[in-house]
Amino acid sequence: MTQNFDLFGNPFEPLDRKRGRPAHEVTDKNRNRVKMLVALGWANPRIANALAVSLPTLRKNYFHELKGRDASRDQLEARRLELAWELAEKGNVGAFKEFGRLLERNDRMEIERELSSSPPPEKQPAAERLGKKLMNERRALDADAELTAELEREASQHARH
Template sequence: MGNADFSNVDLFGDPVQPRREGRGRPEHVWSRENSNKVLLAFARGMTTKEAATAIGVSVPTLRKHYSSEVAQRDAAAIRFEMVQLNRLNTKAADGSVAAEKELGRRLEKARLDDLSKSMSAPTPRQERKGKKAEAQEAAEGIRGCYEPPAPPPGLLN
């Protein structure tokens, strides 16, 4: 184990800001590391509030400094998966058998997940009829001497 300098970071690896004179907290500064944390939080399916908590800021601060990441929230999981598949594909094209096997396994899993989603889609329920509607249909189906009379013929002129 190497000697790492942990004197300037807190328990979670975030930099510790030295106390300044004056009121309020110092202005948050955008960083690539926090940007990646926010994107990973969204890829995992976290809410905006959870992503803000993950980097230690409020939701308004997250929206102010990481607006482009918040805009990508809905697509983050799909984009992350595509980046992973692209990296596996590149390694497989370079001759890595392990990457080729992993790529095939992930593609097959995705195909099966899509298939199971389409199979488990709820079937529309048939609307149940009330007693009066059932009685009306039964009455309309009666034939014989109790059959309702045919409509009278129309005017000839």
């Protein structure tokens, strides 16, 4: 039996079947694809479109893969590190360099996490913003006070004579 493939390489059967949409068949390849897309941060509607299924079908058949959204990115990074290390142990120089890059990236990420978890330095209270009229009024009062103080100093000096 020859199998037909669509433009994207997905197998399909000719339309000599019953009416309606065929039932979705869950495969390990699709499960891994959903896990990867979840790890990349894709939203559920986008993942459903990529698999050519409806959103309820995605939720029904891939519930466990979607549930682990928080941990999936860490699992993907751990797997990348693991594969790079396995290849590096076998003598692959490129894999050893890639492992080093992944390790540096991980260290930067941990430092950023540590810095973001420390309490932020206390902020100075923001200075009161004044309008033009209020600023001019305060300047006038300050100038008046300075002038009065100066006049009092002069009066006290003249009183001694």
